[in-house]
Amino acid sequence: MPATTKPVPAPFFRAKVTSKGQITVPVEIRKSLGIKPGDHLRFEQQESDVRLLRDTEDSVFEQFRGIGIPGIGPGREGVLAYMREIRGYDEHDEHLA
Numbered sequence: 001m002p003a004t005t006k007p008v009p010a011p012f013f014r015a016k017v018t019s020k021g022q023i024t025v026p027v028e029i030r031k032s033l034g035i036k037p038g039d040h041l042r043f044e045q046q047e048s049d050v051r052l053l054r055d056t057e058d059s060v061f062e063q064f065r066g067i068g069i070p071g072i073g074p075g076r077e078g079v080l081a082y083m084r085e086i087r088g089y090d091e092h093d094e095h096l097a
Helices: 027-033 075-087 092-096
Strands: 040-046 049-055
Touching: 027 049
Parallel strands: none
Antiparallel strands: 040 049
């Protein structure tokens, strides 16, 4: 007869809610989610359960901000000014503005 394995229950952690509605997130959960002081958490209600997620409001592209060509200002106007500077005046520029 083949041996059957018992399912191992997932570990769970408890937190007590204070009178101000605050909780302490257990250290194991903080480590597994990579939560650091100042991070935001998101609670998603799902029928009768709640799901806890690390909230990532930041853009995934934020780390690349400012690595463009030095001397180009931000946004469309910065790019247009740079293009005018390197190529001189062009009647096409009037249609871009």
